[in-house]
Every structure is written in structure tokens, then in C-alpha cells.
Amino acid sequence: MNTPEQSQLGRASAFVDQYDASLLFPIPRADKRAEIGITGAAPFFGADMWSAFELSWLGPRGKPQVALAHFTIPCETRNIVESKSFKLYLNSFNNTRFDDVDAVKARLRTDIAEAVWRGTEPAGSVPASIGVTLIGPDLFDQQPVHELDGLNLDRLDIECTQYTPAPELLRATPNEQPVTEVLVSNLLKSNCLVTGQPDWGSVQISYTGDQIEQGGLLQYLVSFRNHNEFHEQCVERIFMDIWTRCKPLKLAVYARYTRRGGLDINPFRTSHPQALPRNIRTARQ
Structure with a gap:
């Protein structure tokens, strides 16, 4: 079982610029939930919504591409992903060629789904219910900023x-x-x-x-x-x-x-x- 102390947090990390899904470091949700009295089904629904502002890869002819990314990870997944490992994983796309943006999106969804459901039994029995949205530069200036209402x-x-x-x-x-x-x-x-x-x-x-x-x-x-x-x-x-x-x-x-x-x-x-x-x-x- 992965623990936070085993992650890359607080350590010098090599920069990996070729695709490597093994960089993702999942941590089970259960231990910290037990600390707050949750030992069975949680009394809530929801998700962890991530935004990535440093995502780049190479097109099929080697030209760099950039995008913003939104990820939605349901809170019923077995694991969270430690954030430094997520950053290192995204950096591994930097010098990797993909045919098109759909290939990047599919790879992200598959890898993140595997990490957050890892250890779930029986293996292969869980849905890949991970949301991935990529926003290209042509839509950057349409991204809103808004404070929380209330x-x-x-x-x-x-x-x-x-x-x-x-x-x-x-x-x-x-x-x-x-x-x-x-x-x-x-x-x-x-x-x-x-x-x-x-x-x-x-x-x-x-x-x-x-x-x-x-x-x-x-x-x-x-x-x-x-x-x-x-x-x-x-x-x-x-x-x-x-x-x-x-x-x-x-x-x-x-x-x-x-x-x-x-x-x-x-x-x-x-x-x-x-x-x-x-x-x-x-x-x-």
C-alpha cells in the first residue's frame, strides 16, 4: 500500500520528458477517512476537480502543442493521486509524440483511471469514470474567473x-x-x-x-x-x-x-x- 511518505514529495526528482504512466502515485483514501469516522460507505457524493496549466506534447511532426486540462475524479474512487506525481506524469508528455489531441485525452483518461481505481477488487470491475477536458489556445481568452458565490x-x-x-x-x-x-x-x-x-x-x-x-x-x-x-x-x-x-x-x-x-x-x-x-x-x- 502506498503511503504519502513514500511519494516524491519533498525529494529531488529527475525530470522525465518521455511518457511514463508509472510516475502516477496513488494513495488510498481509506486511512484518512477512518480518522474522521468513515469506515464503510461515505455519507457524501462528489469529486475532486483538478486543473492543469502546464500540459504540452509533440504533434506527429514534432511541433509542440499546449493545452489547459480539467480532470474530474469521483470521490468514490479507491485512491487519490499525489499531486507532485501528477505533475511529473504530465511533464512526461513534453517530448512524446501523439497523433492528435484525442490520443492525448484518451491516454490521460486511461492512466488516471487505472491509478485512482488501483487495488479495487475484483480487478477490472470498476468503471473508468474519469472526466478529462482539454482546452486549446484558441479558447484560452474565454476562460472565466469567478469568486465563490455566497x-x-x-x-x-x-x-x-x-x-x-x-x-x-x-x-x-x-x-x-x-x-x-x-x-x-x-x-x-x-x-x-x-x-x-x-x-x-x-x-x-x-x-x-x-x-x-x-x-x-x-x-x-x-x-x-x-x-x-x-x-x-x-x-x-x-x-x-x-x-x-x-x-x-x-x-x-x-x-x-x-x-x-x-x-x-x-x-x-x-x-x-x-x-x-x-x-x-x-x-x-
């Missing part, structure tokens, strides 16, 4: 003293009628699980249920500031803490993290089936 918690003048996750800060006020709110903050920060390097993000929390006390929620989000965990794991921890402490009828948590190494990761988790958010970057991304 009431901004950062307007609150609060004291913050806790910088490791403190779910006890979460409170909900019983209401005769459930409320529906969308709350956002740009103050989410956590650190890489292995290297301790900072990860900056914005988060959107949508819920229906007893009203969540906004000051406590903002203090709780700030409490991730010195916490070491991967993006996907932080979002699932936030979801589970709100789900168990505030007991909403419905809940969705969506975070957009700033890019590192040409990649950003944007996990979305929801208690009820719904369409994924559009993968639109924020200004900081």
Missing part, C-alpha cells in the same frame, strides 16, 4: 486563537423552520501532509437545516491554518465535522485551492446527489 464570512470581526482543527467551535441554533444558506471564506489554509508547505484556498459551505453560528464556523475554518493534510482530506474533514456537529438536513462543501506546480485541486462533497460545480478558477488561482 455570504462572505470574512466580514466578521472575530478573535482567532486556534490553528489546528477545532470542531468544538461549530454550533447550530435550533430553528422551527430550516434555513438555507451559502457561506464562503477566503481564509482557508492548510499545509501539505508531507512537506508542511502552505496550501491556500477558498471554501463554500451550502446547507439546509438549523442555522450554523457564523462566527464559530469562521473560527473553525481558520483553525485549519497549521493542519497538515491533503486538500481532499481537509474538505472531507470539514464536511464530517459540520455534518456530525451541526446535523444539517443537507450539506455541500466545496474548496478551491491555489495552484502549485501548475496544478490546482478543487474537492467537492455533498450529502445529496447534485451536479458538480463548474470548474471555474478564482482570482487567486
Whole structure:
């Protein structure tokens, strides 16, 4: 079983510019989910939406090609992919020839699907449900920038003293009628699980249920500031803490993290089936 400590994180890495799918480093989701009380089926749906800004390959005549890429990895896959390994894998396309953009897209989908489902039993029994979209230079200037919609918690003048996750800060006020709110903050920060390097993000929390006390929620989000965990794991921890402490009828948590190494990761988790958010970057991304 792969562990984060066995990955290329924090190590000098050789630059590989010829296609190599073995560079992808999957890490099982199960261990970190067990830490937050998930031992069977998760109480959420969703996906990890990745954007890649440094993708290039060679056309059949050797001319370099470039594109932006969006990847959608369902949260029910067995594994996440460690982000540095994802970057190294994408770099391996740099001096590799492909017949056309469809060949690149197919190769990406096949390799990523194999990595995120690796170890699933019986072998070959899982769908290759990985979304891959490539955006060529002719559409670059049509790519939107938009901040997360919702009431901004950062307007609150609060004291913050806790910088490791403190779910006890979460409170909900019983209401005769459930409320529906969308709350956002740009103050989410956590650190890489292995290297301790900072990860900056914005988060959107949508819920229906007893009203969540906004000051406590903002203090709780700030409490991730010195916490070491991967993006996907932080979002699932936030979801589970709100789900168990505030007991909403419905809940969705969506975070957009700033890019590192040409990649950003944007996990979305929801208690009820719904369409994924559009993968639109924020200004900081």
C-alpha cells in the first residue's frame, strides 16, 4: 500500500520528458477517512476537480502543442493521486509524440483511471469514470474567473486563537423552520501532509437545516491554518465535522485551492446527489 511518505514529495526528482504512466502515485483514501469516522460507505457524493496549466506534447511532426486540462475524479474512487506525481506524469508528455489531441485525452483518461481505481477488487470491475477536458489556445481568452458565490464570512470581526482543527467551535441554533444558506471564506489554509508547505484556498459551505453560528464556523475554518493534510482530506474533514456537529438536513462543501506546480485541486462533497460545480478558477488561482 502506498503511503504519502513514500511519494516524491519533498525529494529531488529527475525530470522525465518521455511518457511514463508509472510516475502516477496513488494513495488510498481509506486511512484518512477512518480518522474522521468513515469506515464503510461515505455519507457524501462528489469529486475532486483538478486543473492543469502546464500540459504540452509533440504533434506527429514534432511541433509542440499546449493545452489547459480539467480532470474530474469521483470521490468514490479507491485512491487519490499525489499531486507532485501528477505533475511529473504530465511533464512526461513534453517530448512524446501523439497523433492528435484525442490520443492525448484518451491516454490521460486511461492512466488516471487505472491509478485512482488501483487495488479495487475484483480487478477490472470498476468503471473508468474519469472526466478529462482539454482546452486549446484558441479558447484560452474565454476562460472565466469567478469568486465563490455566497455570504462572505470574512466580514466578521472575530478573535482567532486556534490553528489546528477545532470542531468544538461549530454550533447550530435550533430553528422551527430550516434555513438555507451559502457561506464562503477566503481564509482557508492548510499545509501539505508531507512537506508542511502552505496550501491556500477558498471554501463554500451550502446547507439546509438549523442555522450554523457564523462566527464559530469562521473560527473553525481558520483553525485549519497549521493542519497538515491533503486538500481532499481537509474538505472531507470539514464536511464530517459540520455534518456530525451541526446535523444539517443537507450539506455541500466545496474548496478551491491555489495552484502549485501548475496544478490546482478543487474537492467537492455533498450529502445529496447534485451536479458538480463548474470548474471555474478564482482570482487567486
